[in-house]
Amino acid sequence: MGAGGSADVALGGDRDEPPSPSAGGKTDLQSSTPSEVEPAQLVTLVTLLGVAALALGFGFDVGTCALGAAVLLNLLLPRSSAGATKLIGWNIILLICGIVTYVDLLQSSGAMDMLGHGLAGIGSPMFAVILLLVAGSLTSAFASSAGIMGAFVPLLAVMLAGSEANTVLITTALAICVTLVDAAPFSSVGALVVSNSPEHERSSVHSGLLRWAAAMVVLGPLMTGLALVWPAF
Numbered sequence: 001m002g003a004g005g006s007a008d009v010a011l012g013g014d015r016d017e018p019p020s021p022s023a024g025g026k027t028d029l030q031s032s033t034p035s036e037v038e039p040a041q042l043v044t045l046v047t048l049l050g051v052a053a054l055a056l057g058f059g060f061d062v063g064t065c066a067l068g069a070a071v072l073l074n075l076l077l078p079r080s081s082a083g084a085t086k087l088i089g090w091n092i093i094l095l096i097c098g099i100v101t102y103v104d105l106l107q108s109s110g111a112m113d114m115l116g117h118g119l120a121g122i123g124s125p126m127f128a129v130i131l132l133l134v135a136g137s138l139t140s141a142f143a144s145s146a147g148i149m150g151a152f153v154p155l156l157a158v159m160l161a162g163s164e165a166n167t168v169l170i171t172t173a174l175a176i177c178v179t180l181v182d183a184a185p186f187s188s189v190g191a192l193v194v195s196n197s198p199e200h201e202r203s204s205v206h207s208g209l210l211r212w213a214a215a216m217v218v219l220g221p222l223m224t225g226l227a228l229v230w231p232a233f
Contacts, residue, residue: 040080047073088195096191103143107151117158125163126233129170132159133177133221133229140178141213142186148178169232173224180220184213 047069055062074081115135122128132152140148152174160167182189190209197205 040077043076044073087199093191093195095186096188099142099186103139107147113155117155119155119159125159125165126229128159129156129165129173129229130221130225132156133174133224134217136174137177137181137217137220140187141181141184141217144188145178145182149175152178163233166232169228173221173228173232176224176228177220180216181213183209185209186213 051062051065051069054060054065074084119128119132119135122131132155136148136152153171156167156170156174160170181187183193184190185194185206190213193209194202194206
């Protein structure tokens with residue numbers, strides 16, 4: 001019995017038991033989890049809520065509010081925000097600003113309307129719609145997809161005025177084409193992805209998104225034309 005007891009003690013000694021926290025101490029999990037919000041995080045959160053309140057509640061421009069909030073945080077928290085400006089993809093921002101300005105100039109000068117009316121003059125309505133899908137995809141790669149939809153949907157009404165085509169299917173095809181290229185590095189979504197990528201990966205991310213957008217400019221109208229536009233006519 002003594003041997004059995006000694007064996008039990010030996011087996012008990014070999015068992016792995018979870019370490020118990022010492023009196024008044026914390027486990028590794030508890031010590032690695034932050035228990036309090038740091039003042040810098042609290043100030044940043046309050047500033048973010050302020051930007052949302054000004055933009056959504058009072059109609060202020062969200063870009064201006066965000067820029068003012070960034071300047072304010074740099075003044076209030078100079079140590080924690082040191083080096084943050086070096087992580088911003090300034091070349092991407094300047095590129096997007098130039099492209100958006102150019103597209104707005106095209107729209108305000110009537111170039112987009114001239115394109116739509118030129119397509120409306122084509123004898124085959126289905127072929128004209130396919131060309132409009134290609135134009136929408138190509139333009140949306142450099143501009144806002146919502147803006148392109150707002151500019152091209154009235155053109156569809158002009159183009160389909162004398163036909164009995166299903167306008168719901170054709171509008172759906174246009175919406176798919178203009179949103180498939182949202183990941184282009186020249187668009188806002190793609191630019192955010194590129195600018196938030198690590199600096200050593202930005203070139204590869206930019207090239208990958210550019211290849212994706214170029215493929216979708218071709219494949220988007222082709223696939224939606226076969227799946228939606230052709231049955232609509």
